Amino acid sequence: MKKIRWGIIGTGTIAKKFAGTLGYLSDECEFVGVASRSLENAEAFAKQYGAKRAFGSYLELAQSADIDAVYIATPHNSHYENSLLCLKNNKHVLCEKSFTIDVSQAEHLFKQASDNGLFIMEAFWTKFLPAYAEIHKILNSGELGDVVNIAADFGINPPGSRNDRKINPELAGGALYDVGIYVIGITCMLLGYKPERVVSNAVLSEGGVDLSSFYYMQYERGQVALLSSSVEALSRQQAVVQCKNGYIVIDTPHAATGFTVYQNDNKKEYNFPFDFDGFEYQLRHANDCISQGKTASDIMKPQDTIAVLKIMDNMRKEWGMKFPFEI
Structure with a gap:
């Protein structure tokens, strides 16, 4: 190649x-x-x-x-x-x-x-991390029963200039675009990209971007997700996928190198350390797609990107959050 x-x-x-x-x-x-x-x-x-x-x-x-x-x-x-x-x-x-x-x-x-x-x-x-391929396999096997809900958080509080950039409205800063997209994207990966109902709220800065934001997503089958993100407060950075017969705990879900499955009195840990730094999986995929003459990915599909952006567009509209260059 x-x-x-x-x-x-x-x-x-x-x-x-x-x-x-x-x-x-x-x-x-x-x-x-x-x-x-x-x-x-x-x-x-x-x-x-x-x-x-x-x-x-x-x-x-x-x-x-x-x-x-x-x-x-x-x-x-x-x-x-x-x-x-x-x-x-x-x-x-x-x-x-x-x-x-x-x-x-x-x-x-x-x-x-x-x-x-x-x-x-x-x-x-x-979306390309090996841990999620295994999570999908477990959920699809039915051994844990149907997914009932997902709870996930991603809160950071970077120091100095990094924080200034993350809350700068001229740069489209705020929690939603920086870290909220992870908990929303992971939920969509596991439950689907078409929630039936989305309710959200945000704490806005003086500059008009969300310092912290909170999301409730409900699906047609009754599954729900309770999500939060922040660029002003640290959080545990964890996702819990609750099913009828057990649950999965994913630490640092945006960069998952493993997870733990709890079922009855049993606990099983799964470890998927990165080959390098985690970026290698998406880069290999992009290289393959380009070499094969593809114009889009069959994993991170255009419609997936658009679906998440549509959710985020509606959230911002609900909050009255516009960036200066949009006005």
């Missing part, structure tokens, strides 16, 4: 993690270039992570004939613009979550990619 030549737009924490994964999978892909609005930052990043080239603008990277695919690692507000730039320059795209700000942006990107024969996918890495 021909090596996929990757570029990265952005030089933050998540870009560094992805660059490390590219190095780990060097037998099937190549880290060719990184772009930043500061050439100096791009050069430092390239030197540290082994990229061949550094670009002082996103356009230069997008126009490079040496790059096949681009990982978008910029703040949420820039995902649509950066992804569209790459697609218009004939590049495949793997874009960080949240894929876009709203459904209309996502639909346009998926259409643009399809029309041009290019691959695009939301980088919701959690």
Whole structure:
């Protein structure tokens, strides 16, 4: 298989993690270039992570004939613009979550990619983790009975400038887009992407973004999910899947390396340590899709991304939460 030549737009924490994964999978892909609005930052990043080239603008990277695919690692507000730039320059795209700000942006990107024969996918890495394949297997076996409810939380309180970025309305900050998308996405992975009813509430900052938000999702079969997220308070970061004959506890569910099944008086632990850092599973999948000429993933499907964004769009409407660039 021909090596996929990757570029990265952005030089933050998540870009560094992805660059490390590219190095780990060097037998099937190549880290060719990184772009930043500061050439100096791009050069430092390239030197540290082994990229061949550094670009002082996103356009230069997008126009490079040496790059096949681009990982978008910029703040949420820039995902649509950066992804569209790459697609218009004939590049495949793997874009960080949240894929876009709203459904209309996502639909346009998926259409643009399809029309041009290019691959695009939301980088919701959690969906590719081996632990969830086993959880699905257990739930589908029926040994625990039907799922009754899910409870999940994801609360963080990052220090200093990281927290400033996460609550910056100009960057589409807030708990929903940063960590809430994980508990919503995991619920959809396990119960389906079409809840019958969604009720939510949020504590908004002075800048108008959600510092903490809370979600109730109800499904046609009566299953419910009680979810919470925060960028102002730490939480246990745990998901509990309660079934009629037992339950599953998943610690750090967005980055699950295992889980525990409780049934009657029995307890069984399942361990699925990452091969590297957890990003390798989605990157391998993206490489395979690109090599096979696919325009979309059959795991992280476009309709899955759009379904979650639709839920989030409706939540924001309910809260009256708009970003400055939307007004």
